[in-house]
Amino acid sequence: MENRIQRIKETLQGAQYKLTPQREVTVRVLLENERDHLSAEDVFLKVKDKYPEIGLATVYRTLELLSELKVLDKINFGDGVSRYDLRKEGAEHFHHHLVCMECGAVEEIEEDLLGDVEKIVENDYNFKVLDHRLTFHGVCRDCQERSRKK
Amino acid sequence: MENRIQRIKETLQGAQYKLTPQREVTVRVLLENERDHLSAEDVFLKVKDKYPEIGLATVYRTLELLSELKVLDKINFGDGVSRYDLRKEGAEHFHHHLVCMECGAVEEIEEDLLGDVEKIVENDYNFKVLDHRLTFHGVCRDCQERSRKK
DNA sequence: CTCGCTGCAAATTATTTGCATAGAT
């Protein structure tokens, strides 16, 4: 945990930004909720517990900044809000998501499944791939079992 | 063109909805701009040329309705707006996109490249895949050539 | 002292909703 914060601090400083207390608390909340895909509002509420004076705009500005620095990915599952997802250390690519259409749960896939597909895109379409976003919509294990029981 | 409208009319009627003049004009605009990924506002402005009395809310409602009926897919490229994309006739899945990070161009890939990947997700993650969204971010052919010339 | 960073409030943007009316069957 501390070393990841340290790494993020260095990323900020490398781009002439400071790790202010507000930014640090925000980063801690993101690290502590790494598996959830928090919206700006979600982050704000959690940050507020630890640092009540913070303003929503600061959280937005921090999330925006961290996205630019590729510490976070800003994602959008189609409900009206942006969500923020920490990149894994050293992850070249964005990870994939499985969104359950029944219960709304979001699972992550770390494994990079797109190696072959990217080659096809690069060769057949002459498109230089720098990143990708892949989301599957369907029914998660739990909901499949639940409907089997009925 | 006319036959696609006819097909969409049947889809609407199959779900107890009518193809009103407003809806028809909206569908025509979508068909005429099939390659472009229009926002609701974009659609509204184009529809207004042909049917000036229409209200923005009607366009939103029509787009929403057509999305529910799977005639359209609502997509989000990360700028703040939703965009709408006609499904190809009989396409089981959403098509893929190549978004150029330099010029912003969006290219489509019809080919379904994810067959194998879906099998892995279904087997290894016990997730029943119903649809997917895949977007590659990178540099399109034109921008690659442009930077080569510099 | 300077300058980036913050909090607050106001502004902006996208989208949705309430409601009275028009239109089709």
Place this chain on the structure above:
DNA sequence: ATCTATGCAAATAATTTGCAGCGAG
């Protein structure tokens, strides 16, 4: 007549911005 669909305006929701003050170097 009934009931859906529409246009308009107002409401809501998410995000951004202007600005005065704070705080570290």
